[in-house]
Amino acid sequence: MRLLKASLAVAVALFAGIKTAAAQDADNGRLLSERWCTECHAIGTPSGKSKVKSFASIVAREDISAEMIARFLLLPHATMPSPPLSRQNAQDIAAFIMGMKK
Secondary structure, three states, X not given: OHHHHHHHHHHHHHHHHHHHHHOOOHHHHHHHXXXXXXXXXXXXXXXXXXXXXXXXXXXXXXXXXXXXXXXHHHOOOOOOOOOOOOHHHHHHHHHHHHOOOO
């Protein structure tokens, strides 16, 4: 019985670790945004200098979701560079952007 409980505890701990590793990481999203997005987008408070949408204006849309942003980031775009983002990185950037929602 003890062995069964110990095995179950290990399985739960491993599952929790996998779940945590797959969760969105807004801090990583901020770092990636600073690296890949700031050349064109205002990622903080809109500065008024950019002709493209700021992250604040993107997240202000009523119909926007983290899933929509992540999917958008993974598609090729004629007007936007396509940085080498993994699905997790796109989700992290989306989490960062959605964290600006007021």
